[in-house]
Each structure stands twice: as C-alpha cells, then as structure tokens.
Amino acid sequence: MKLVRFTEQGRTRIGKVEGDQVVDLSAIKGVSASMRQVMTDLPALRSALQGAKWPAFALADVTLEAPIHDPQKFLGIGMNYQKHADEARLAGIPIPTSQLWFNKQVSCITGPFAEVVKPDISDKMDYEIELGVVIGTRCRHVSARDAASVIGGYLIVNDVSSRDWLQKSPTFTLGKSFDTYGPIGPWLTTADEIGDPLALEMRLSINGELRQHSLTGDMIYDIYAQIEYLSSVMTLEPGDILATGTPSGIGAPSGTFLKPGDVMRLEIEGLGQIENRVVAESAHQA
Template sequence: MKLVTFTHHQATRVGAVVEDFVVDSLGNADIPARMIDFLDTGTKALTAMQAQIDSGKHRIPFTEVSLEAPVPRPGKYLAISLNYADHIAETGKDRPEYPSFFTKQSTCVIGTGAAIHRPKVSDKLDYEGELAFIIGRRCRHVPVEKAHEVIAGYTIANDVSVRDWQARSPTMMIGKSFDTTGPLGPWIVTSDEIGDPHNLNLLTWVDDELRQHANTSQMLFNCYEMVAYLSAAMTLEAGDVISTGTPAGVGVKMQPRGYLKPGQTVRIEIEGIGTLANSVIMEP
C-alpha cells in the first residue's frame, strides 16, 4: 500500500495511491485524518483503508490533489551521518565505530513539489538523497531481529543542508533544520511491499545531471540496526522519521562546488518507492 497525506478542497487527510488516483478516506470513521494517528491505530486503520481501496470508489484524480509530506510534522526526525563508505571517503573522515545521529527539526519538513528555499543568510545549499523509514508503533529496546516489526514503511528523504551553518556546530542540527530543508515523499510504501529495504537503487539528479547513484546494500548500518541502536536510548513513536544517510556525490565535494541555485530542481528516485522532486527558489 502507498499511503499519502494529501490536500483536496483545502482539507488535508490520509489516503492511498492506486494508479493515477488517490483513494479518499473522507467519511470513513476508522481512518484517522492524520498520518501519525493512522499509523498509531495500526491494523484497524490499514484494514479500513484496504476496504476503501477494494470498493473501487472514493477516487480522486492526482491532478486534483496536492501531496503533502507523508508525515507533515513528525514527532522526531532523526538522521544518520557517514553511513556509506564512498561518502565517508569523499569527506576524508574516519569510518564511525557507532551510528552517529543528528536531529532535523520537524518544521523543516515539506512534501514533493514544494519549493526548497535558498536561505537569505547562505548560498551553500546542498542536497542529500536518502532512504527514510517511518516508525509504525511506540517501542523501546527493540532487538535487531524484530526491528522490521516496528517499521511501518519507507519513503524518500532529501537531507537538504546549509553547509556553512552545519559546520558551526558539532551537532550539525541548525544547518540541517532550516525551513524547507526536509523534503519527504512522495508517499509511504508499506513494508510488505518493499521486501528487502537493503537492496534498493538510489539516484539523485540536479536538473538533468546525475549526481548520486548507489544501492542501499552499501549502508554501513542497516535500517534494523538503526532501530535497535536508537530504541536502546529512547522511545520511538508512530510517525517518527529516520533517514538512513547519503552516498557520495554531494555538492559540497564537487569541483567546482555543486551547491543548489534558484531555478534548479532536485529529483531523488529510489527503486520500489518512486520519485521525490523539489525545485529551488530564493527564500521569500
């Protein structure tokens, strides 16, 4: 199932994607309007959505809706750094002994098609194509072998970074949390449809130039290991977003630098999920 948060006639709610339509949840009391509540409801909500799909009704053409970020305001947005060997090599840093996480503030999140703002205070705006996964239920101390049970599904993330502000703090948080630096989408593909999340091709384009080409099999710490590591320290909750790191090819390491400029478009494609696309404009 492909789960979306969408807006239609100025009302925002959860739906599902079938071909060129969004299956609307309006009027179904068993389907919460917010994605976090939908995921927290679990099997009941999924069963109700499947029945909505199977009815063949309640379908709105894609052209009539606006897709929002699948989880527009996650409770936590955690991202791992230095998780691909080729990216570690291009940064010149040492391979980490443990997973190294930072936080992106939830106000940075936007959906596919929304504009990334080049900040007024910096021209060092960069992209990072990444696989992200969404926690499906409240959990703590999850062993690696059971981690797949708490992942609701997978989406695409662009860990947009303001590089000079990122470098001002060892936590990197402020340079990762500017408004609009958290594109997510276009939807959540539920875990049953993905199968193995650790064998997916990932490609990132800036306009028509391919900048990143990798496979999630190249991650140093896989999705399940991330869940086990994080849940040893903190409670993970439905709707939390965890982004799994970027491969080589980021703009800051190009010669000359490949920073994003107004008028450009970043497209990230991950096998089995789809495409996340966002244009760049000057901050209004």
C-alpha cells in the same frame, strides 16, 4: 498500500494511491487528518483501508503533501555509506567511529514537490537522497533481529543541508533544519509492499544530471542496526522518521552547491519519486 496526505479543493485529508488515482480514506471510522495517528492505528484500520474504493480523484488533480507532517522525531544518521564517508573526509568533515545521529527539526518538513528555499545566510546548500524509515510501533530496546517488526513503512527523504552551518553547529542540527530542508514523500509505502529494503536503487539528479546513484544495501549500519542503536536510548513512536544516510555524489567535495532555479529529482525503487525546485529566500518571501 501507498498512503498519502493530499489536498483537493482546499481540504487536506488522508488517502491511498492506486494507479493514477487517489482514494479518499477520510470517511473511514478512525481515520484522522494525522498520518501519525493512522500509523498508530494501522493494524486495526488496515482491512478497511485496503477495501476502500471511493471517492477517488485523479492523481494529477490533487496536491500531494508531506505524508507525515507531525512526527515527534525526525532523525538522521551521518556518513552511513562508505563512499560518502570518504568524500566527506575530503570535504574536511570528521568521520565518526560509531553511529552519528542528529535531529532535523520537524518544522523543516515540506511536501514532495514543494519548493526548497535557499537561505540568504547560507552559501553552501547541498542535497542528499535518503531512504526514510517510518516507525509503526511504539518500541524500546529492539534487537536488530526484531527491528523489521516495528517498521511501518518507507518514503523518500531529501536531507537538504547547509554545509557552512554544519561547521557552525557540531551537532549538525542547525545546518539540517532550515525551513523547507525536509522534503519527504511522495507517499508512505507500507512495509509489506517492500520485499527487501536493503536492495533498493537510489538516484538523484540535478537539472537532469545524475549526481547520486547507489543501492540501499551499501549502508555501513543497516536500518535494523540503526533501530537497535536508537531504541537502546529512546522510545521510538509511530510516525517517527529515520533518514538512514546518503550515498556518495553530494556537492560539497567539488564545491558544487545548489543555487536558485536548480531542480532536484529523487527516485528510490518501489517508493516513487519527488522533485524540488530551489528558490531564493527573497523570492519566496515576496
């Protein structure tokens, strides 16, 4: 299923995408306005969600929101594709010798087609396409062998980053967490629809120019190793989002940073596409 949060006539609710339509699921018993809660209850709800056919709206007539707006955790891993690690080294970023995790504060989350605000206090705003893994089962101490069983679904993450603020904050959190720096979507594709999440093609373009192009299989630490590593430290909860790393092609090595008016388009095979226009902070506040 392709589960969404959508707004129609001023009301936001949970639905699923089928073809060019969104089926409203909000009337199903047990479905709340929170995708995190839906993920928690998905085993019990799945049959009813799959069987729902009505009411339905044209996809073009609704606004798609961030599929999960209230995760307890939004975590990202740094330098997890070898070519990206190499280009980061050229940009003066130290390369970790183990998994390097950071927080993206959940307040940065925004919709799949929402504007991204360039802060006045950052001159080095960059883009990063990433496969987002959504946890489906509360878990701790999960082995890599069993990690697939706790994945609820996948989505696209645009891990927008301010490189100058990454240097100011060694944990990366500040440079990753400006408001609107976490576009996600366009929907949450449940894990059963993705045959091999380590064989998906990823593409990011700026104003129509291809900048990033890779396969998810090029990760240094795959998604199962990531879950094993994280769950050895903390309990992972349904709805938690893991941004699993970006391939080469970011703007930092060449000094080609985002500016107002730029349009980022991100596509991952089987997951759809999202698109975000950059706007100046002053224009956004006006």
